[in-house]
Amino acid sequence: MNKTINQKAWFFVIPVFVLVAFNAIIPLMTVVNYAFQETFGNNVFMWEGTRWFKQIMLSERFHASLGRQFLFTFIILFIQIPLGIAIALTMPKEGMGVPVCLVLMSMPLLIPWNVVGAMWNIFALPDIGFLGHSLNALGFDYNFTQQIGDAWFTTILMDVWHWTSLVVLLSYAGLQSIQPAYYQAAEIDGASRWAVFTKIELPKMKKVLTIAILLRFMDSFMIYTEPFVLTGGGPGNATAFLSIDLVKMALGQFDLGPAAAMSLIYFFIVLLVCWVFYTLMMRNEGNQ
Amino acid sequence: MAKITLKDLSHSYLKTQSSDADWAVRNVNIDWNDGGAYALLGPSGCGKTTLLNIISGLINPTKGDILFDDKMVSNLNPVQRNIAQIFQFPVIYDTMTVYDNLAFPLRNREIEEEKIKSKVHEIAEMLELSSTLNNRASGLTADGKQKISLGRGLVRSDVNAIMFDEPLTVIDPHLKWILRSKLKELHQKINRTMIYVTHDQTEALTFADQVVVMHEGQIVQTGTPVDLFEKPKHTFVGYFIGSPGMNLLPCELKGGEVIVNGKKIETHKKVKSNSFSKTEVGVRPEFINFSSDGIPVKVLSVSNTGRHKIVDTQSESGKIKMIAKPNENIPSGSAFLNFKKEYTYAYGDDWIIE
Numbered sequence: 001m002n003k004t005i006n007q008k009a010w011f012f013v014i015p016v017f018v019l020v021a022f023n024a025i026i027p028l029m030t031v032v033n034y035a036f037q038e039t040f041g042n043n044v045f046m047w048e049g050t051r052w053f054k055q056i057m058l059s060e061r062f063h064a065s066l067g068r069q070f071l072f073t074f075i076i077l078f079i080q081i082p083l084g085i086a087i088a089l090t091m092p093k094e095g096m097g098v099p100v101c102l103v104l105m106s107m108p109l110l111i112p113w114n115v116v117g118a119m120w121n122i123f124a125l126p127d128i129g130f131l132g133h134s135l136n137a138l139g140f141d142y143n144f145t146q147q148i149g150d151a152w153f154t155t156i157l158m159d160v161w162h163w164t165s166l167v168v169l170l171s172y173a174g175l176q177s178i179q180p181a182y183y184q185a186a187e188i189d190g191a192s193r194w195a196v197f198t199k200i201e202l203p204k205m206k207k208v209l210t211i212a213i214l215l216r217f218m219d220s221f222m223i224y225t226e227p228f229v230l231t232g233g234g235p236g237n238a239t240a241f242l243s244i245d246l247v248k249m250a251l252g253q254f255d256l257g258p259a260a261a262m263s264l265i266y267f268f269i270v271l272l273v274c275w276v277f278y279t280l281m282m283r284n285e286g287n288q
Numbered sequence: 289m290a291k292i293t294l295k296d297l298s299h300s301y302l303k304t305q306s307s308d309a310d311w312a313v314r315n316v317n318i319d320w321n322d323g324g325a326y327a328l329l330g331p332s333g334c335g336k337t338t339l340l341n342i343i344s345g346l347i348n349p350t351k352g353d354i355l356f357d358d359k360m361v362s363n364l365n366p367v368q369r370n371i372a373q374i375f376q377f378p379v380i381y382d383t384m385t386v387y388d389n390l391a392f393p394l395r396n397r398e399i400e401e402e403k404i405k406s407k408v409h410e411i412a413e414m415l416e417l418s419s420t421l422n423n424r425a426s427g428l429t430a431d432g433k434q435k436i437s438l439g440r441g442l443v444r445s446d447v448n449a450i451m452f453d454e455p456l457t458v459i460d461p462h463l464k465w466i467l468r469s470k471l472k473e474l475h476q477k478i479n480r481t482m483i484y485v486t487h488d489q490t491e492a493l494t495f496a497d498q499v500v501v502m503h504e505g506q507i508v509q510t511g512t513p514v515d516l517f518e519k520p521k522h523t524f525v526g527y528f529i530g531s532p533g534m535n536l537l538p539c540e541l542k543g544g545e546v547i548v549n550g551k552k553i554e555t556h557k558k559v560k561s562n563s564f565s566k567t568e569v570g571v572r573p574e575f576i577n578f579s580s581d582g583i584p585v586k587v588l589s590v591s592n593t594g595r596h597k598i599v600d601t602q603s604e605s606g607k608i609k610m611i612a613k614p615n616e617n618i619p620s621g622s623a624f625l626n627f628k629k630e631y632t633y634a635y636g637d638d639w640i641i642e
Contacts, residue, residue: 179377181375181379182379184341184346184366184373184375185375185379187366187367188344188346188366188367188372188373188393189392189440190396190397191396192396195396199381199384199392200381203383204382
């Protein structure tokens with residue numbers, strides 16, 4: 001087949017090129033620019049090579065916040081994914097209960113991040129908050145503004161409250177798409193409830209769960225607003241996750257070079273984990 | 289390994305029922321003999337799948353009893369009833385190999401792994417799946433997957449019946465023939481009761497010894513393919529089975545005689561003139577020929593199928609189709625049709641009058 005050569009076609013690519021350039025490439029390149037140079041303002045830059053990267057990679061502060069970040073993400077995934085699936089399994093499959101459940105489940109997702117943080121801050125205050133006051137009245141020594149364990153507990157509880165619904169809704173959609181014949185066949189094959197779950201429901205939910213885990217990993221790994229409003233990263237640095245630490249470095253201390261290097265490392269960690277996870281999950285899908 | 293009896297069975301998906309149309313299945317009474325090959329034939333939505341699911345225990349009927357060998361099983365679940373069912377769309381367990389799929393029903397019943405192994409190999413051999421036993425089941429084609437569904441039913445050597453719910457829907461046409469004859473062969477080999485639900489008359493008539501025809505939730509006739517063809521007991525059987533279907537003409541019943549538009553028609557038996565709201569006379573196109581006397585018609589068109597000619601004619605009471613031999617001379621314009629007496633029946637309110 002002979003293709004007509006028409007270079008005018010390139011004009012049609014320009015809008016999307018400009019859009020991507022402004023919303024992704026140029027901001028990213030600015031960060032790259034800062035990551036390899038030192039500046040004292042007035043647009044004066046000095047080449048620093050990989051110095052900031054080395055500094056960040058060897059910094060104990062970075063190791064600590066990265067560790068906290070992974071711990072936080074693992075804990076909330078470990079709670080939210082099974083809990084979300086469990087709730088989805090118990091939700092009604094038809095009738096009036098369906099819209100009621102769906103609306104109730106969607107509510108936390110509709111609340112802005114900083115409002116969630118503020119809500120939970122007030123809710124958990126040990127003297128006047130319902131949660132904090134009740135826990136203390138029950139005899140627990142609870143104070144999330146001063147005790148590290150309580151701060152973690154509250155932050156995790158808040159995230160579980162805010163985001164489990166997302167896993168529920170995705171799992172529910174996955175469950176609803178399973179044809180009734182699968183359940184009927186399993187019933188005839190004499191499969192136990194557990195076997196139905198592991199052999200039919202889980203495999204059929206694999207794709208939506210992969211998406212759910214990826215979304216929850218990325219969101220929780222980049223979490224900023226909620227813990228910032230709730231604990232401000234404290235007590236001390238106990239709940240200073242990567243993004244909180246990054247903002248402190250960039251805007252608090254104005255260490256733009258190291259902060260830029262840290263941003264890039266942060267970005268590559270997210271990218272790498274997502275890629276490895278997705279590739280592992282999808283490696284057997286090819287032969288279907 | 290059991291005779292299956294359905295007694296006064298009715299089922300409705302609605303909570304309250306006000307008319308016949310609210311019932312998915314109504315007043316079903318039937319015996320399925322042990323080892324028989326049955327087809328449950330009817331158009332979509334006539335209740336055949338509902339009836340099948342009632343037998344297997346997936347649905348609890350609103351009214352009536354189900355008996356296996358005269359033992360009540362109405363309250364037993366599908367496992368206790370010990371039946372196998374193959375669905376319209378192949379159901380396989382995606383993450384398992386073909387072997388594990390076939391072994392699944394046996395493992396759920398905690399049978400020794402040694403026995404499972406020999407049984408799975410035996411069934412795989414029968415279904416020609418031996419070479420794929422170690423493959424992931426999800427990688428197979430539609431007919432391969434349907435064979436696995438079938439195999440899961442066959443590995444249990446003690447099942448009371450095997451039920452098929454339009455199992456060839458998603459299979460390629462050329463493989464349909466192969467799988468269908470495979471099923472027939474299997475039936476002869478294992479000699480177990482098989483109930484085959486379909487809306488395709490060819491599938492039903494080739495597979496089954498006994499065909500059960502359903503219409504609007506009711507069983508209208510049970511019989512061999514020849515019975516259904518030669519003596520339809522309900523007008524629905526007349527026009528649903530056969531191609532083209534039975535001719536039905538409005539008629540009057542007077543003193544045991546059938547009168548169509550003032551002309552007396554001889555039927556296989558004298559009829560009793562009960563009060564019906566609708567009376568018809570039915571005759572298949574195969575049992576009509578041209579003659580010098582009879583029903584006056586106008587020949588409208590002739591289509592030649594190779595094996596025979598289908599002649600469309602118009603009478604005073606309606607259109608009549610007839611089948612003529614390929615070399616037969618078809619009169620043009622006006623003609624007279626004669627119905628073969630022994631295959632001509634009178635129907636009152638859709639049921640045969642005898």
